[in-house]
Amino acid sequence: MKQYKEQLTGTGMVYRFTLQQFLKNKANMISLVIMILFAMGSVPVTSLINGGSNKEGHSEISNVYFSDCTEPYALTYTDLQNAAATGTFWTETAFHGTDDMTSGEGQNAPAPRDVYAAITFDPQTGMYQLSIIAAEDTELSDEDLATLSTFLMEQFDQVRYRTLNISDEQLAFVMGSWESDTQSFDSYLEDENRFDTQYIVQLIYSIVVMMVSVLSVSYIIRTVIEEKASKLIELLMVSVKPLALIVGKILAAMTYVLITMGGMVLGYVLSRAVCSQFMTVAPLTDMFAGGFTFSGSLTNMSIVFVIAVVISLLLAFLTFAIIAGLSATGCSSTEDTESATMGVTLLIMAGYMISIIASSSGSTALAYATSIIPVVSVFCAPIHYMMGTVGIGVLIVSWVLQAAVVILLAIFCARIYTSLLMHRGTRVKLTAMLSMAKTSSAKGVQ
């Protein structure tokens, strides 16, 4: 323990300096601002794509002039006013009787935000008819008019049923709404809805892991190569142990990526707060749960999911960060940055692609395999656990295996890191690193 403490002396100083320089770097700052703007812009863009209306939770209709010509049921505009008052959607809409119309108004087109509505009965067909008349130059959308139509029909039905003197429970029973779903027999057997949910959650989570890993890896590789190319290693090694040097950099990259992600989340939340003043923005819970059929409640799922995600993300970060550190340390000049980044990025992309393919296949065996195999497991295990495909035991086994990989990588790194730091010349390949570790192990030299 004392030996490790000595090896890590100065880590805090390296961490602070590296983070400080990350934050002072103009290119990093521009990237951060672009990412935050991207997160902020995603709210209005997605809302508009999803057909968001101008104002959340309110009808755009200003006045409804209503008449019911179906005696004896007689739904009145006061019934509509009372029903509208129970919610918030119609708070900016006034319901009037046709008596409120000024002389000759009914003969003229309504105002751009007003409508005339009338319910009639056709004795020949035995059908009720709802007519909604809007202005030629109406500012109302089809969605606004459809919502009004539904509201009026519901209220009319309620009046009809109430004339039969039925209780509220009975009314709720007969007024229960419908939701229909049409699917093929094969889809029915495969539980397609659940499958779609897993695919979407897996996709989102894999993208997050990939983003965190790729960002971290690029920062670590850049800072390590910059130091080596600047011929600073000898100067630094007089003052700090190689292990402290790499650990400080990894922690600084992790913090910087967290700051970036935090900035994006903050930008998103702020953008939502601002956009919700002007347009319909789906609640966050709807965003995550919309269309998904989680077995548990969202709150319970979130706690377990957050813990699983944090542990898996941490393991993913450590794995890729150590590999990135080794890859970068084997380089001597900034020209090698691309090739050093390429290898680690390909590994991350492979993990990402396998996780997506495994999720889209729907195979339980593949789900188990991808939850356990290191590197891929950091992408798959928490999602498979959350969806109930694998149990907590498999999740823990995947963490243990991944942690073992991290420890082995750290030991490997500790054995060869000093030699790699002092290396000059062409980029050190994996086989040469293994050879270095073997030599180091044989000599017992670190």
Place this chain on the structure above:
Amino acid sequence: MSLVVKNLSKKYGDKTVLENLNFTMEKPGVYALLGTNGAGKTTSIRMMLGMLSKNTGEVLWNGKPLDTATCNVGYLAEERGLYPKYALMDQLIYFAGLRGVSKSEAKKRIKYWAARLEVEEYLYPNASADTSDAQGGSGNARKRVKKNKPKIADQLSKGNQQKIQFMTALISNPELLILDEPLSGLDPVNTDLFKNIIREEIAAGKYLIMSSHQMATVEEFCTDITILDHSKVVLQGNLNDIKKSYGRVNLALKVEQDIAPYIKRAGVTLLTEKEHEYQLKVTGEAQANELLSMLIADHIPVITFDLREPSLHEIFVEKVGGDAHETV
């Protein structure tokens, strides 16, 4: 305090890059590691500092393995380096912090060394403007102050970068200072600046290890030397003792006429001759005196007769032979 280097050896595969280096520094002073390029000087230093693994041997400081924890080391590496895009002040505070110097103390020391090494304008670009502003500078002067950003390493000349690097070596007030080619690439003015600081460090009782190709500089500062050739120690010891062991064999003679026949008759080796100024190699004082006696006997006026020990340069060339062509 003492520094002991014992049986230090290093091999890369079958190739030996350093073989059995041994030396001791019992008291403060300057120890020189000399050798041709690739002789093993920098490798020795890197091994001493623990940057390279040793095949055999140990390096002890006060009886304990030399380590950053056991010894406050200042190091000016042969490969000079600074972060090219970071502010110089940030870098210096960082390097000082790594050596355990607090930020406030580091700032004091940076100020001191910046003044000594004449790099204040790069570290405190607003200092002169601040002074003029305090003395009633105009609005334009204040605007100029805002524009003066601290310099980054990329904006400095090689010599000024070397000064900043020297500051990083000195900033922790080290007990052991290792300087690998400290004066290479410096102009004569800055060479003197560095030499003065090195003298002060010696006077302050520091232990210095210096690697250099500039024999005159080594001769000026060093008390003990090791000459390496092809990874092996070819000469080692106190510089004065080494010189004495060679005897006084260099004779500088200035006369007013050609004395070539006398030189030939005395069996003395002629090295150079320019306008009756002769550089001669004698076997010892007896041969030199014999030549002088012949000249006096024939009434040849002798203006200069200087019999002295060989220079370090000559010793070095003799020891490493043809490999010494790169020395200065």
